[in-house]
Amino acid sequence: xxxxxxxxxxxxxxxxxxxxxxxxxxxxxxxxxxxxxxxxxxxxxxxxxxxxxxxxxxxxxxxxxxxxxxxxxxxxxxxxxxxxxxxxxxxxxxxxxxxxxxxxxxxxxxxxxxxxxxxxxxxxxxxxxxxxxxxxxxxxxxxxxxxxxxxxxxxxxxxxxxxxxxxxxxxxxxxxxxxxxxxxxxxxxxxxxxxxxxxxxxxxxxxxxxxxxxxxxxxxxxxxxxxxxxxxxxxxxxxxxxxxxxxxxxxx
Amino acid sequence: xxxxxxxxxxxxxxxxxxxxxxxxxxxxxxxxxxxxxxxxxxxxxxxxxxxxxxxxxxxxxxxxxxxxxxxxxxxxxxxxxxxxxxxxxxxxxxxxxxxxxxxxxxxxxxxxxxxxxxxxxxxxxxxxxxxxxxxxxxxxxxxxxxxxxxxxxxxxxxxxxxxxxxxxxxxxxxxxxxxxxxxxxxxxxxxxxxxxxxxxxxxxxxxxxxxxxxxxxxxxxxxxxxxxxxxxxxxxxxxxxxxxxxxxxxxxxxxxxxxxxxxxxxxxxxxxxxxxxxxxxxxxxxxxxxxxxxxxxx
Numbered sequence: 203x204x205x206x207x208x209x210x211x212x213x214x215x216x217x218x219x220x221x222x223x224x225x226x227x228x229x230x231x232x233x234x235x236x237x238x239x240x241x242x243x244x245x246x247x248x249x250x251x252x253x254x255x256x257x258x259x260x261x262x263x264x265x266x267x268x269x270x271x272x273x274x275x276x277x278x279x280x281x282x283x284x285x286x287x288x289x290x291x292x293x294x295x296x297x298x299x300x301x302x303x304x305x306x307x308x309x310x311x312x313x314x315x316x317x318x319x320x321x322x323x324x325x326x327x328x329x330x331x332x333x334x335x336x337x338x339x340x341x342x343x344x345x346x347x348x349x350x351x352x353x354x355x356x357x358x359x360x361x362x363x364x365x366x367x368x369x370x371x372x373x374x375x376x377x378x379x380x381x382x383x384x385x386x387x388x389x390x391x392x393x394x395x396x397x398x399x400x401x402x403x404x405x406x407x408x409x410x411x412x413x414x415x416x417x418x419x420x421x422x423x424x425x426x427x428x429x430x431x432x433x434x435x436x437x438x439x440x441x442x443x444x445x446x447x448x449x450x451x452x453x454x
Numbered sequence: 455x456x457x458x459x460x461x462x463x464x465x466x467x468x469x470x471x472x473x474x475x476x477x478x479x480x481x482x483x484x485x486x487x488x489x490x491x492x493x494x495x496x497x498x499x500x501x502x503x504x505x506x507x508x509x510x511x512x513x514x515x516x517x518x519x520x521x522x523x524x525x526x527x528x529x530x531x532x533x534x535x536x537x538x539x540x541x542x543x544x545x546x547x548x549x550x551x552x553x554x555x556x557x558x559x560x561x562x563x564x565x566x567x568x569x570x571x572x573x574x575x576x577x578x579x580x581x582x583x584x585x586x587x588x589x590x591x592x593x594x595x596x597x598x599x600x601x602x603x604x605x606x607x608x609x610x611x612x613x614x615x616x617x618x619x620x621x622x623x624x625x626x627x628x629x630x631x632x633x634x635x636x637x638x639x640x641x642x643x644x645x646x647x648x649x650x651x652x653x654x655x656x657x658x659x660x661x662x663x664x665x666x667x668x669x670x671x672x673x674x675x676x677x678x679x680x681x682x683x684x685x686x687x688x689x690x691x692x693x694x695x696x697x698x699x700x701x702x703x704x705x706x707x708x709x710x711x712x713x714x715x716x717x718x719x720x721x722x723x724x725x726x727x728x729x730x731x732x733x734x735x736x737x738x739x740x741x742x743x744x745x746x747x748x749x750x751x752x
Contacts, residue, residue: 209550217541269539278537278590281502282551284523453465454504 206292230254240319246339251308252347252411260375263358268368301351342415350411352438360445407434455629461509485644486633493653494633530596536587540576580607641731675699675723
Protein backbone atom coordinates (compact mmCIF):
# COMPACT_ATOMS: atom_id res chain seq x y z
CA UNK A 203 0.00 0.00 0.00
CA UNK A 204 2.85 2.37 0.92
CA UNK A 205 4.58 1.65 -2.42
CA UNK A 206 1.32 2.14 -4.36
CA UNK A 207 0.71 5.44 -2.61
CA UNK A 208 4.27 6.63 -3.35
CA UNK A 209 3.77 5.70 -7.06
CA UNK A 210 0.45 7.54 -7.19
CA UNK A 211 1.93 10.64 -5.56
CA UNK A 212 4.87 10.52 -8.02
CA UNK A 213 2.48 10.38 -11.00
CA UNK A 214 0.14 12.98 -9.56
CA UNK A 215 2.93 15.49 -8.97
CA UNK A 216 3.87 15.32 -12.64
CA UNK A 217 0.36 15.38 -14.07
CA UNK A 218 -0.63 18.70 -15.66
CA UNK A 219 -4.19 18.17 -14.41
CA UNK A 220 -3.04 18.78 -10.80
CA UNK A 221 -1.46 22.12 -11.72
CA UNK A 222 -4.35 23.20 -13.96
CA UNK A 223 -6.85 22.17 -11.27
CA UNK A 224 -5.06 24.32 -8.69
CA UNK A 225 -4.80 27.28 -11.08
CA UNK A 226 -8.50 27.01 -12.02
CA UNK A 227 -9.39 26.84 -8.32
CA UNK A 228 -7.41 29.99 -7.48
CA UNK A 229 -8.88 31.87 -10.47
CA UNK A 230 -12.42 30.88 -9.43
CA UNK A 231 -11.80 32.09 -5.85
CA UNK A 232 -10.43 35.43 -7.12
CA UNK A 233 -13.37 35.76 -9.56
CA UNK A 234 -15.81 35.18 -6.69
CA UNK A 235 -13.98 37.66 -4.48
CA UNK A 236 -14.03 40.37 -7.16
CA UNK A 237 -17.63 39.63 -8.10
CA UNK A 238 -19.22 39.21 -4.67
CA UNK A 239 -16.91 41.42 -2.61
CA UNK A 240 -15.20 40.56 0.67
CA UNK A 241 -18.33 40.42 2.84
CA UNK A 242 -18.20 38.54 6.17
CA UNK A 243 -20.34 35.78 4.60
CA UNK A 244 -17.98 35.45 1.62
CA UNK A 245 -14.95 35.40 3.90
CA UNK A 246 -16.52 32.65 6.03
CA UNK A 247 -17.23 30.66 2.88
CA UNK A 248 -13.65 31.14 1.64
CA UNK A 249 -15.01 32.84 -1.49
CA UNK A 250 -17.11 29.82 -2.49
CA UNK A 251 -14.45 27.21 -1.68
CA UNK A 252 -17.15 24.60 -0.98
CA UNK A 253 -18.56 24.86 -4.50
CA UNK A 254 -15.32 25.32 -6.48
CA UNK A 255 -13.35 22.68 -4.63
CA UNK A 256 -16.13 20.15 -5.27
CA UNK A 257 -16.08 20.91 -9.00
CA UNK A 258 -12.29 20.64 -9.28
CA UNK A 259 -12.31 17.40 -7.27
CA UNK A 260 -15.02 15.86 -9.44
CA UNK A 261 -13.16 16.62 -12.65
CA UNK A 262 -9.83 15.49 -11.26
CA UNK A 263 -11.07 12.32 -9.54
CA UNK A 264 -12.57 10.88 -12.69
CA UNK A 265 -9.62 11.87 -14.90
CA UNK A 266 -7.02 10.32 -12.57
CA UNK A 267 -8.65 6.92 -13.10
CA UNK A 268 -9.76 7.43 -16.70
CA UNK A 269 -6.19 8.21 -17.85
CA UNK A 270 -5.00 4.76 -16.69
CA UNK A 271 -7.49 3.13 -19.07
CA UNK A 272 -6.76 5.67 -21.80
CA UNK A 273 -2.98 5.06 -21.74
CA UNK A 274 -3.27 1.30 -21.17
CA UNK A 275 -1.25 1.64 -17.96
CA UNK A 276 -4.04 0.04 -15.91
CA UNK A 277 -2.79 -3.33 -17.18
CA UNK A 278 0.65 -2.78 -15.62
CA UNK A 279 -0.87 -1.45 -12.40
CA UNK A 280 -3.13 -4.46 -11.98
CA UNK A 281 -0.60 -7.18 -12.84
CA UNK A 282 2.13 -5.62 -10.69
CA UNK A 283 -0.20 -5.64 -7.70
CA UNK A 284 -2.00 -8.51 -5.98
CA UNK A 285 -4.54 -6.19 -4.44
CA UNK A 286 -6.83 -4.09 -6.57
CA UNK A 287 -8.10 -2.60 -3.32
CA UNK A 288 -4.69 -1.03 -2.61
CA UNK A 289 -4.73 0.53 -6.10
CA UNK A 290 -8.19 1.93 -5.55
CA UNK A 291 -7.39 3.24 -2.06
CA UNK A 292 -4.06 4.75 -3.16
CA UNK A 293 -5.81 6.77 -5.86
CA UNK A 294 -8.54 7.79 -3.42
CA UNK A 295 -5.98 8.92 -0.84
CA UNK A 296 -3.99 10.93 -3.37
CA UNK A 297 -7.07 12.87 -4.46
CA UNK A 298 -8.12 13.39 -0.84
CA UNK A 299 -4.64 14.70 0.04
CA UNK A 300 -4.96 17.02 -2.94
CA UNK A 301 -8.28 18.29 -1.54
CA UNK A 302 -6.51 19.06 1.77
CA UNK A 303 -3.87 20.95 -0.22
CA UNK A 304 -6.59 22.93 -2.02
CA UNK A 305 -8.18 23.74 1.35
CA UNK A 306 -4.79 25.17 2.37
CA UNK A 307 -4.61 27.15 -0.88
CA UNK A 308 -8.11 28.44 -0.16
CA UNK A 309 -6.99 29.71 3.27
CA UNK A 310 -4.03 31.55 1.78
CA UNK A 311 -6.10 33.05 -1.06
CA UNK A 312 -8.89 34.08 1.33
CA UNK A 313 -6.42 35.81 3.67
CA UNK A 314 -4.66 37.46 0.71
CA UNK A 315 -7.85 38.60 -1.01
CA UNK A 316 -9.18 40.07 2.23
CA UNK A 317 -6.02 42.17 2.62
CA UNK A 318 -6.12 43.30 -1.02
CA UNK A 319 -9.85 44.01 -1.18
CA UNK A 320 -10.71 45.42 2.24
CA UNK A 321 -7.50 45.61 4.24
CA UNK A 322 -8.16 45.58 7.99
CA UNK A 323 -11.97 45.85 7.74
CA UNK A 324 -13.68 42.91 9.50
CA UNK A 325 -11.42 41.31 12.05
CA UNK A 326 -10.94 37.52 11.86
CA UNK A 327 -12.08 37.33 15.48
CA UNK A 328 -15.31 39.27 14.92
CA UNK A 329 -18.43 37.19 15.67
CA UNK A 330 -20.47 35.81 12.79
CA UNK A 331 -23.66 33.75 12.65
CA UNK A 332 -24.16 34.66 16.29
CA UNK A 333 -21.93 32.17 18.02
CA UNK A 334 -18.44 31.98 16.48
CA UNK A 335 -15.58 34.06 15.11
CA UNK A 336 -15.12 34.69 11.39
CA UNK A 337 -11.97 32.56 11.39
CA UNK A 338 -13.75 29.66 13.14
CA UNK A 339 -16.56 29.87 10.60
CA UNK A 340 -14.04 29.74 7.75
CA UNK A 341 -12.24 26.74 9.28
CA UNK A 342 -15.53 24.94 9.95
CA UNK A 343 -16.62 25.53 6.37
CA UNK A 344 -13.31 24.13 5.12
CA UNK A 345 -13.70 21.08 7.39
CA UNK A 346 -17.23 20.54 6.05
CA UNK A 347 -15.91 20.93 2.50
CA UNK A 348 -13.27 18.27 3.14
CA UNK A 349 -15.92 15.86 4.47
CA UNK A 350 -17.98 16.66 1.37
CA UNK A 351 -14.77 15.99 -0.61
CA UNK A 352 -14.78 12.35 0.58
CA UNK A 353 -18.32 12.07 -0.76
CA UNK A 354 -17.38 13.70 -4.09
CA UNK A 355 -14.26 11.59 -4.71
CA UNK A 356 -15.99 8.30 -3.94
CA UNK A 357 -18.98 9.30 -6.09
CA UNK A 358 -16.74 10.33 -9.02
CA UNK A 359 -14.78 7.03 -8.85
CA UNK A 360 -18.00 5.02 -8.71
CA UNK A 361 -19.58 6.91 -11.62
CA UNK A 362 -16.46 6.43 -13.76
CA UNK A 363 -16.54 2.68 -13.15
CA UNK A 364 -20.24 2.71 -13.98
CA UNK A 365 -20.41 4.88 -17.13
CA UNK A 366 -16.73 4.47 -18.18
CA UNK A 367 -16.80 7.91 -19.78
CA UNK A 368 -14.82 10.72 -18.18
CA UNK A 369 -16.78 13.52 -19.91
CA UNK A 370 -20.09 12.13 -18.68
CA UNK A 371 -18.80 11.92 -15.10
CA UNK A 372 -17.53 15.52 -15.18
CA UNK A 373 -20.93 16.61 -16.59
CA UNK A 374 -22.76 14.86 -13.74
CA UNK A 375 -20.34 16.45 -11.27
CA UNK A 376 -21.04 19.94 -12.56
CA UNK A 377 -24.79 19.32 -12.40
CA UNK A 378 -24.48 18.18 -8.78
CA UNK A 379 -22.25 21.15 -7.95
CA UNK A 380 -24.60 23.77 -9.38
CA UNK A 381 -28.11 22.40 -8.85
CA UNK A 382 -27.59 19.56 -6.34
CA UNK A 383 -28.96 21.38 -3.29
CA UNK A 384 -31.92 22.80 -5.26
CA UNK A 385 -32.78 19.31 -6.50
CA UNK A 386 -32.58 17.98 -2.96
CA UNK A 387 -34.83 20.75 -1.63
CA UNK A 388 -37.32 20.14 -4.46
CA UNK A 389 -37.30 16.40 -3.73
CA UNK A 390 -37.95 16.92 0.00
CA UNK A 391 -40.60 19.55 -0.80
CA UNK A 392 -42.37 17.21 -3.22
CA UNK A 393 -42.98 14.66 -0.47
CA UNK A 394 -43.50 16.73 2.72
CA UNK A 395 -45.09 13.81 4.53
CA UNK A 396 -42.00 11.72 3.77
CA UNK A 397 -39.43 14.38 4.66
CA UNK A 398 -38.16 12.16 7.50
CA UNK A 399 -36.90 9.75 4.85
CA UNK A 400 -36.32 12.16 1.95
CA UNK A 401 -33.85 14.24 4.00
CA UNK A 402 -31.41 11.32 3.82
CA UNK A 403 -31.17 11.55 0.01
CA UNK A 404 -27.52 11.77 -1.13
CA UNK A 405 -27.84 15.24 -2.69
CA UNK A 406 -28.83 16.61 0.73
CA UNK A 407 -25.30 15.79 1.93
CA UNK A 408 -24.01 18.77 -0.05
CA UNK A 409 -25.20 20.95 2.86
CA UNK A 410 -22.40 19.50 5.02
CA UNK A 411 -20.03 21.95 3.35
CA UNK A 412 -21.98 24.96 4.71
CA UNK A 413 -24.09 24.07 7.69
CA UNK A 414 -21.26 23.37 10.18
CA UNK A 415 -20.54 27.12 10.29
CA UNK A 416 -24.03 28.43 9.58
CA UNK A 417 -27.00 26.84 11.40
CA UNK A 418 -29.51 28.30 8.90
CA UNK A 419 -28.45 25.60 6.42
CA UNK A 420 -29.36 22.91 8.99
CA UNK A 421 -32.95 24.17 8.71
CA UNK A 422 -32.76 23.49 4.95
CA UNK A 423 -31.14 20.07 5.20
CA UNK A 424 -33.37 19.04 8.14
CA UNK A 425 -30.32 17.19 9.54
CA UNK A 426 -28.24 17.99 12.62
CA UNK A 427 -24.48 18.48 12.22
CA UNK A 428 -23.62 15.06 13.61
CA UNK A 429 -26.32 13.42 11.45
CA UNK A 430 -25.11 15.03 8.23
CA UNK A 431 -21.41 14.29 8.96
CA UNK A 432 -22.16 10.63 9.69
CA UNK A 433 -24.49 10.25 6.69
CA UNK A 434 -21.96 11.89 4.33
CA UNK A 435 -19.22 9.52 5.48
CA UNK A 436 -21.57 6.52 5.20
CA UNK A 437 -22.54 7.53 1.66
CA UNK A 438 -18.83 7.91 0.80
CA UNK A 439 -18.20 4.39 2.14
CA UNK A 440 -21.15 3.01 0.17
CA UNK A 441 -19.93 4.61 -3.07
CA UNK A 442 -16.43 3.29 -2.34
CA UNK A 443 -17.71 -0.29 -1.91
CA UNK A 444 -19.84 -0.14 -5.07
CA UNK A 445 -17.09 1.60 -7.05
CA UNK A 446 -14.42 -0.86 -5.95
CA UNK A 447 -16.58 -3.86 -6.84
CA UNK A 448 -17.18 -2.41 -10.31
CA UNK A 449 -13.42 -1.79 -10.65
CA UNK A 450 -12.67 -5.37 -9.58
CA UNK A 451 -15.00 -6.75 -12.23
CA UNK A 452 -13.91 -4.39 -15.01
CA UNK A 453 -11.77 -6.12 -17.64
CA UNK A 454 -8.33 -4.70 -18.35
CA UNK B 455 9.92 -21.42 -14.96
CA UNK B 456 6.43 -21.00 -16.46
CA UNK B 457 3.94 -23.87 -16.55
CA UNK B 458 0.51 -23.47 -18.08
CA UNK B 459 -1.68 -26.48 -17.46
CA UNK B 460 -5.01 -27.09 -19.17
CA UNK B 461 -6.31 -23.55 -18.95
CA UNK B 462 -9.77 -22.54 -20.08
CA UNK B 463 -10.72 -18.87 -20.31
CA UNK B 464 -14.26 -17.60 -20.73
CA UNK B 465 -15.35 -14.07 -21.56
CA UNK B 466 -19.00 -13.98 -20.64
CA UNK B 467 -20.26 -17.34 -21.81
CA UNK B 468 -17.88 -17.55 -24.74
CA UNK B 469 -14.89 -19.84 -24.36
CA UNK B 470 -11.82 -17.97 -25.61
CA UNK B 471 -9.08 -20.42 -24.59
CA UNK B 472 -9.57 -24.19 -24.65
CA UNK B 473 -7.40 -26.56 -22.64
CA UNK B 474 -4.09 -24.90 -23.46
CA UNK B 475 -0.96 -26.38 -21.82
CA UNK B 476 2.70 -25.55 -22.31
CA UNK B 477 5.94 -24.86 -20.51
CA UNK B 478 8.60 -22.18 -20.86
CA UNK B 479 11.96 -23.16 -19.38
CA UNK B 480 14.76 -20.76 -18.32
CA UNK B 481 16.61 -19.41 -21.36
CA UNK B 482 13.92 -20.52 -23.83
CA UNK B 483 12.36 -18.10 -26.30
CA UNK B 484 8.88 -19.34 -27.05
CA UNK B 485 7.01 -17.85 -29.99
CA UNK B 486 3.25 -17.66 -29.62
CA UNK B 487 1.87 -17.63 -33.16
CA UNK B 488 -1.63 -17.51 -34.57
CA UNK B 489 -4.07 -15.44 -36.60
CA UNK B 490 -5.80 -12.34 -35.24
CA UNK B 491 -8.30 -13.27 -32.55
CA UNK B 492 -6.70 -16.68 -31.98
CA UNK B 493 -6.28 -15.97 -28.26
CA UNK B 494 -2.57 -15.05 -28.00
CA UNK B 495 -3.08 -11.85 -26.02
CA UNK B 496 -5.69 -13.54 -23.82
CA UNK B 497 -3.18 -16.27 -22.94
CA UNK B 498 -0.59 -13.62 -22.06
CA UNK B 499 -3.06 -11.63 -19.97
CA UNK B 500 -4.16 -14.81 -18.20
CA UNK B 501 -0.55 -15.63 -17.27
CA UNK B 502 -0.33 -12.12 -15.79
CA UNK B 503 -3.36 -12.85 -13.58
CA UNK B 504 -5.58 -10.36 -15.39
CA UNK B 505 -8.36 -12.77 -16.30
CA UNK B 506 -10.30 -15.48 -14.54
CA UNK B 507 -9.42 -18.98 -15.71
CA UNK B 508 -9.80 -22.68 -14.99
CA UNK B 509 -6.64 -24.79 -14.86
CA UNK B 510 -3.27 -24.01 -13.34
CA UNK B 511 -0.53 -21.48 -14.05
CA UNK B 512 2.73 -21.47 -12.08
CA UNK B 513 5.82 -19.28 -12.26
CA UNK B 514 8.82 -20.76 -10.43
CA UNK B 515 6.47 -23.41 -8.94
CA UNK B 516 4.24 -20.73 -7.41
CA UNK B 517 0.61 -20.64 -8.52
CA UNK B 518 -0.83 -17.50 -10.08
CA UNK B 519 -4.48 -16.62 -9.71
CA UNK B 520 -6.51 -13.54 -10.50
CA UNK B 521 -5.95 -12.37 -6.92
CA UNK B 522 -2.44 -13.69 -6.28
CA UNK B 523 0.26 -11.94 -8.27
CA UNK B 524 3.24 -12.29 -5.92
CA UNK B 525 4.99 -14.85 -8.22
CA UNK B 526 4.88 -12.19 -10.97
CA UNK B 527 7.43 -10.03 -9.12
CA UNK B 528 10.16 -11.23 -11.50
CA UNK B 529 7.99 -11.16 -14.63
CA UNK B 530 8.21 -8.28 -17.11
CA UNK B 531 5.56 -7.65 -19.73
CA UNK B 532 4.59 -5.58 -22.72
CA UNK B 533 0.99 -6.31 -23.68
CA UNK B 534 -0.90 -4.70 -26.57
CA UNK B 535 0.53 -1.15 -26.24
CA UNK B 536 3.46 0.20 -24.24
CA UNK B 537 2.15 1.20 -20.79
CA UNK B 538 3.52 4.74 -20.77
CA UNK B 539 2.44 7.91 -19.02
CA UNK B 540 2.83 10.69 -21.63
CA UNK B 541 3.24 13.44 -19.01
CA UNK B 542 6.35 11.70 -17.59
CA UNK B 543 9.77 11.53 -19.24
CA UNK B 544 11.03 8.15 -20.44
CA UNK B 545 13.30 7.94 -17.41
CA UNK B 546 10.46 8.77 -15.00
CA UNK B 547 8.35 6.06 -16.62
CA UNK B 548 11.17 3.60 -15.95
CA UNK B 549 11.72 4.90 -12.40
CA UNK B 550 8.09 4.06 -11.57
CA UNK B 551 8.89 0.33 -11.85
CA UNK B 552 12.69 0.17 -11.39
CA UNK B 553 14.24 -1.37 -8.29
CA UNK B 554 17.83 -0.95 -9.45
CA UNK B 555 19.01 2.41 -10.90
CA UNK B 556 22.18 0.85 -12.37
CA UNK B 557 20.21 -1.80 -14.24
CA UNK B 558 17.82 0.92 -15.46
CA UNK B 559 20.65 3.11 -16.78
CA UNK B 560 22.27 0.11 -18.52
CA UNK B 561 18.97 -0.70 -20.24
CA UNK B 562 18.61 2.88 -21.47
CA UNK B 563 22.06 2.66 -23.07
CA UNK B 564 21.52 -0.88 -24.36
CA UNK B 565 18.32 0.20 -26.12
CA UNK B 566 20.00 3.39 -27.38
CA UNK B 567 17.47 5.69 -25.71
CA UNK B 568 19.99 8.11 -24.08
CA UNK B 569 19.26 10.93 -26.53
CA UNK B 570 15.58 11.27 -25.61
CA UNK B 571 15.13 9.50 -22.28
CA UNK B 572 14.86 12.80 -20.38
CA UNK B 573 12.16 14.28 -22.63
CA UNK B 574 8.43 13.82 -22.04
CA UNK B 575 7.05 10.61 -23.55
CA UNK B 576 4.12 12.43 -25.19
CA UNK B 577 6.54 13.57 -27.93
CA UNK B 578 7.85 10.07 -28.65
CA UNK B 579 7.37 8.34 -31.99
CA UNK B 580 5.69 4.91 -32.12
CA UNK B 581 9.09 3.21 -32.25
CA UNK B 582 10.46 5.20 -29.30
CA UNK B 583 7.39 4.31 -27.23
CA UNK B 584 7.77 0.68 -28.21
CA UNK B 585 11.42 0.65 -27.10
CA UNK B 586 10.45 2.23 -23.79
CA UNK B 587 7.73 -0.41 -23.36
CA UNK B 588 10.32 -3.15 -23.97
CA UNK B 589 12.71 -1.47 -21.51
CA UNK B 590 9.98 -1.49 -18.84
CA UNK B 591 9.47 -5.22 -19.49
CA UNK B 592 13.21 -5.90 -19.15
CA UNK B 593 13.66 -3.93 -15.91
CA UNK B 594 14.91 -5.57 -12.70
CA UNK B 595 16.54 -8.65 -14.33
CA UNK B 596 13.30 -10.60 -14.86
CA UNK B 597 13.08 -14.40 -14.88
CA UNK B 598 10.32 -14.32 -17.49
CA UNK B 599 9.45 -11.68 -20.08
CA UNK B 600 6.14 -11.64 -21.93
CA UNK B 601 6.16 -9.55 -25.11
CA UNK B 602 3.06 -9.03 -27.23
CA UNK B 603 4.04 -7.84 -30.73
CA UNK B 604 7.35 -6.30 -29.58
CA UNK B 605 8.48 -5.33 -33.09
CA UNK B 606 5.48 -3.02 -33.71
CA UNK B 607 6.62 0.33 -35.04
CA UNK B 608 10.34 -0.49 -34.89
CA UNK B 609 12.65 0.31 -37.80
CA UNK B 610 15.11 -2.25 -39.16
CA UNK B 611 18.01 -1.17 -36.93
CA UNK B 612 15.88 -1.19 -33.80
CA UNK B 613 14.42 -4.59 -34.73
CA UNK B 614 17.91 -6.08 -35.08
CA UNK B 615 18.97 -4.47 -31.81
CA UNK B 616 15.93 -5.82 -29.91
CA UNK B 617 16.52 -9.28 -31.38
CA UNK B 618 20.13 -9.20 -30.08
CA UNK B 619 18.99 -8.03 -26.64
CA UNK B 620 16.41 -10.79 -26.40
CA UNK B 621 19.07 -13.38 -27.26
CA UNK B 622 21.49 -11.80 -24.78
CA UNK B 623 18.94 -11.96 -21.94
CA UNK B 624 17.95 -15.52 -22.88
CA UNK B 625 21.62 -16.61 -22.72
CA UNK B 626 21.65 -15.33 -19.13
CA UNK B 627 18.63 -17.53 -18.34
CA UNK B 628 15.68 -15.19 -18.87
CA UNK B 629 12.72 -17.01 -20.43
CA UNK B 630 10.67 -15.25 -23.12
CA UNK B 631 7.13 -15.72 -24.36
CA UNK B 632 6.73 -13.61 -27.49
CA UNK B 633 3.87 -13.14 -29.91
CA UNK B 634 4.43 -11.46 -33.25
CA UNK B 635 2.76 -11.27 -36.62
CA UNK B 636 6.19 -10.69 -38.17
CA UNK B 637 6.87 -14.40 -38.34
CA UNK B 638 10.22 -14.03 -40.08
CA UNK B 639 11.49 -11.94 -37.15
CA UNK B 640 10.16 -14.35 -34.56
CA UNK B 641 11.74 -17.24 -36.44
CA UNK B 642 15.18 -15.66 -35.98
CA UNK B 643 15.01 -15.72 -32.19
CA UNK B 644 12.63 -18.39 -30.97
CA UNK B 645 13.63 -21.83 -29.76
CA UNK B 646 10.09 -23.19 -29.38
CA UNK B 647 6.92 -22.49 -31.36
CA UNK B 648 3.33 -22.63 -30.15
CA UNK B 649 0.61 -22.26 -32.77
CA UNK B 650 -2.81 -21.18 -31.53
CA UNK B 651 -6.06 -20.99 -33.46
CA UNK B 652 -9.60 -20.40 -32.18
CA UNK B 653 -8.24 -20.65 -28.62
CA UNK B 654 -6.81 -24.15 -29.09
CA UNK B 655 -3.18 -25.14 -29.32
CA UNK B 656 -2.39 -26.78 -32.67
CA UNK B 657 1.38 -27.11 -32.39
CA UNK B 658 3.89 -26.99 -29.54
CA UNK B 659 7.32 -27.97 -30.89
CA UNK B 660 10.92 -26.91 -30.76
CA UNK B 661 11.94 -24.92 -33.81
CA UNK B 662 14.23 -27.62 -35.24
CA UNK B 663 11.41 -30.16 -35.29
CA UNK B 664 8.97 -27.58 -36.60
CA UNK B 665 11.25 -26.69 -39.49
CA UNK B 666 11.36 -30.34 -40.58
CA UNK B 667 7.78 -29.84 -41.72
CA UNK B 668 9.26 -27.70 -44.49
CA UNK B 669 10.53 -30.74 -46.38
CA UNK B 670 7.50 -32.87 -45.80
CA UNK B 671 5.27 -31.39 -48.47
CA UNK B 672 4.73 -32.27 -52.13
CA UNK B 673 2.84 -30.20 -54.62
CA UNK B 674 0.25 -32.19 -56.54
CA UNK B 675 -1.70 -31.20 -59.62
CA UNK B 676 -3.90 -33.50 -61.67
CA UNK B 677 -6.04 -33.29 -64.80
CA UNK B 678 -9.17 -33.48 -62.62
CA UNK B 679 -8.67 -31.60 -59.36
CA UNK B 680 -12.31 -31.76 -58.27
CA UNK B 681 -12.36 -35.55 -58.60
CA UNK B 682 -9.00 -35.72 -56.82
CA UNK B 683 -10.41 -33.74 -53.88
CA UNK B 684 -13.28 -36.21 -53.52
CA UNK B 685 -10.92 -39.16 -53.82
CA UNK B 686 -8.51 -37.83 -51.14
CA UNK B 687 -11.41 -37.01 -48.82
CA UNK B 688 -13.02 -40.42 -49.37
CA UNK B 689 -9.76 -42.12 -48.36
CA UNK B 690 -9.21 -39.69 -45.47
CA UNK B 691 -5.83 -38.61 -46.77
CA UNK B 692 -4.19 -35.46 -45.45
CA UNK B 693 -4.02 -32.60 -47.94
CA UNK B 694 -4.51 -28.88 -48.29
CA UNK B 695 -5.61 -26.96 -51.35
CA UNK B 696 -3.46 -24.40 -53.13
CA UNK B 697 -4.33 -22.08 -56.01
CA UNK B 698 -3.28 -24.61 -58.61
CA UNK B 699 -3.67 -27.96 -56.85
CA UNK B 700 -2.82 -29.57 -53.53
CA UNK B 701 -0.16 -29.88 -50.89
CA UNK B 702 0.23 -33.45 -49.67
CA UNK B 703 2.54 -35.03 -47.09
CA UNK B 704 5.61 -36.83 -48.43
CA UNK B 705 4.71 -40.11 -46.72
CA UNK B 706 1.41 -40.33 -48.59
CA UNK B 707 2.54 -39.66 -52.16
CA UNK B 708 2.78 -43.36 -53.14
CA UNK B 709 -0.69 -44.14 -51.82
CA UNK B 710 -2.05 -41.09 -53.63
CA UNK B 711 -0.40 -42.07 -56.91
CA UNK B 712 -1.86 -45.58 -56.66
CA UNK B 713 -5.33 -44.21 -55.98
CA UNK B 714 -5.16 -41.74 -58.85
CA UNK B 715 -3.92 -44.44 -61.21
CA UNK B 716 -6.76 -46.74 -60.20
CA UNK B 717 -9.24 -43.98 -61.04
CA UNK B 718 -7.35 -43.12 -64.25
CA UNK B 719 -6.70 -39.57 -63.08
CA UNK B 720 -3.45 -38.48 -64.64
CA UNK B 721 -0.84 -36.42 -62.88
CA UNK B 722 0.15 -33.03 -64.24
CA UNK B 723 2.69 -32.36 -61.53
CA UNK B 724 4.08 -34.01 -58.40
CA UNK B 725 7.06 -32.11 -56.97
CA UNK B 726 8.62 -31.56 -53.51
CA UNK B 727 8.13 -28.10 -52.07
CA UNK B 728 10.33 -26.23 -49.65
CA UNK B 729 8.00 -24.29 -47.37
CA UNK B 730 9.15 -21.27 -45.46
CA UNK B 731 8.09 -20.62 -41.89
CA UNK B 732 5.06 -18.52 -42.83
CA UNK B 733 3.88 -21.09 -45.37
CA UNK B 734 4.08 -23.87 -42.77
CA UNK B 735 1.92 -21.80 -40.42
CA UNK B 736 -0.61 -21.01 -43.16
CA UNK B 737 -0.64 -24.66 -44.21
CA UNK B 738 -1.25 -25.85 -40.65
CA UNK B 739 -4.06 -23.35 -40.21
CA UNK B 740 -5.64 -24.34 -43.51
CA UNK B 741 -5.51 -27.99 -42.53
CA UNK B 742 -7.19 -27.21 -39.23
CA UNK B 743 -9.89 -25.20 -41.01
CA UNK B 744 -10.38 -28.12 -43.36
CA UNK B 745 -10.82 -30.53 -40.45
CA UNK B 746 -13.28 -28.16 -38.74
CA UNK B 747 -15.21 -27.79 -42.01
CA UNK B 748 -15.45 -31.57 -42.35
CA UNK B 749 -16.66 -31.84 -38.75
CA UNK B 750 -19.36 -29.26 -39.47
CA UNK B 751 -20.48 -31.14 -42.59
CA UNK B 752 -20.61 -34.49 -40.82
